[in-house]
Amino acid sequence: MKRRRAxxxxxxxxxxxxxxxxxxxxxxxxxxxxxxxxxxxxxxxxDCADPNGYSVEEAVEQGSPSVNIVSDGGRxxxxxxxxxxxxxxxxxxxxxxxxxxGFEFGIEYGSRIYYHKRFIFICRQQRFYxxxxxxxxxxxxxxxxxxxxxxxVQPNLLLEKFSITDFMxxxxxx
Numbered sequence: 766m767k768r769r770r771a772x773x774x775x776x777x778x779x780x781x782x783x784x785x786x787x788x789x790x791x792x793x794x795x796x797x798x799x800x801x802x803x804x805x806x807x808x809x810x811x812d813c814a815d816p817n818g819y820s821v822e823e824a825v826e827q828g829s830p831s832v833n834i835v836s837d838g839g840r841x842x843x844x845x846x847x848x849x850x851x852x853x854x855x856x857x858x859x860x861x862x863x864x865x866x867g868f869e870f871g872i873e874y875g876s877r878i879y880y881h882k883r884f885i886f887i888c889r890q891q892r893f894y895x896x897x898x899x900x901x902x903x904x905x906x907x908x909x910x911x912x913x914x915x916x917x918v919q920p921n922l923l924l925e926k927f928s929i930t931d932f933m934x935x936x937x938x939x
Contacts, residue, residue, distance in 0.1 A: 809842045809843065809892075809925075810891040810892065811834075811836070811842065811888055811891055811892070811893070812891065813888035813889065813890075813891060815837075817837055818836070818837050819834055819835060819836055819837065819842065819863075820834075820835050820837075820863060821833070821834055821835070821861045821862065821863050821868040821870075822835055822861070823858065823860065823861055824844070826844065826846070828849075829846055829847060829848070829849055830847040830849070830858045831844050831845055831846050831847055832844070832845040832847065832858075832861045832870050833845075834868070834893065834924075843893070843924055843925065845870075845924075845927065845929065846929070847872065847929055848872075848874075848929060848930070848933075853874050853933060854874065854875065854876045855873070855874045855875050855876055855879070856872065856873070856874040857872065857873050857874070858870070858871075858872055859871030859872060859873060859881070859883075864885075866887045866888060867885070867886040867887040867888040867893055867896075868886050868893070869883055869884060869885045869886065870883070870884055871883045871884070872884075872929070874933070875902075875905075876905075877904060877905050877906060878902060878903075878904055878905070879902060879903055879904075879905055880900065880901070880902045881900070881901040881902070882898055882899065882900050882901075882932065883898065883899035883900075884898055884927075884932070885897040885898070885899070886924060887921070889921075892923060892924065893923075893924035894918075894921035894922060894923055894924065895918050895921060895922040895924070895927055896917070896918060896921050897915055897916065897917055897918060898915070898916040898918065898932065899913075899914075899915050899916075900912075900913070900914050900915070900916060901913045
């Protein structure tokens with residue numbers, strides 16, 4: 766019954782949002798066993814109540830690390846492109862994990878001033894939103910000088926509008 770309701774919801778949303786134009790950058794065919802990206806809004810919706818409705822995975826796409834949110838059917842609902850060490854000094858990805866309310870992933874970067882950030886996304890109304898950012902930082906030349914804080918993102922930011930580069934400066938939340 767749940768699947769039927771989800772199918773009807775997806776069908777209604779597909780009809781109300783419209784069918785993909787066929788030239789969408791997000792539309793990808795399956796080639797060489799790679800996952801297929803979602804091609805319209807309706808197919809990107811997640812059943813937040815279903816613990817098996819999606820998974821989060823680390824991936825490498827075109828030489829850059831990324832975080833993929835994947836439906837239970839194997840479709841990439843969204844991909845977050847991360848940076849490389851060459852793009853941001855000392856950049857590293859600290860892994861991704863699914864949580865009870867959504868998912869989170871961490872990054873670290875910096876040379877003298879070091880930052881570790883944890884991005885916490887929640888699932889609400891069949892979509893993911895950035896809710897909080899945990900930030901640890903310290904001066905490598907003066908390690909006793911460190912700070913830890915949690916930034917609450919208000920209003921929560923829709924995953925589709927999230928870009929890692931918008932959050933690379935200390936305290937900057939766009």
